[in-house]
Amino acid sequence: MRTKLTLTYKLAMAAGMDAGCRSMRRAGRKAWNLDDRNEACRTVHALIPLLPVEDRLRLTGNAEGRVPGATTPTSSHSSGTAPRWRYSPRKVSQ
Numbered sequence: 001m002r003t004k005l006t007l008t009y010k011l012a013m014a015a016g017m018d019a020g021c022r023s024m025r026r027a028g029r030k031a032w033n034l035d036d037r038n039e040a041c042r043t044v045h046a047l048i049p050l051l052p053v054e055d056r057l058r059l060t061g062n063a064e065g066r067v068p069g070a071t072t073p074t075s076s077h078s079s080g081t082a083p084r085w086r087y088s089p090r091k092v093s094q
Helices: 009-026 034-050 053-060
Strands: none
Touching: 009 034, 034 053
């Protein structure tokens, strides 16, 4: 017997993490870069409208599932504004 799976916030985030990891492995890397993060964001943003209304209201503040101020993530920031996400490498002590 099959059980009906309900999409939750945790499942949407797990799907995003999986998409980012697939992108990373497909490119032959061992760590995420901005493109992998963008792929994860695209996946989560695509799943938000499929969440139950209560979860959408809690996450986005509106029943449609639109994320306020969200734009399609890109790897180049030619708009002249600083990116919201920045890569900061860990400093290795010598």
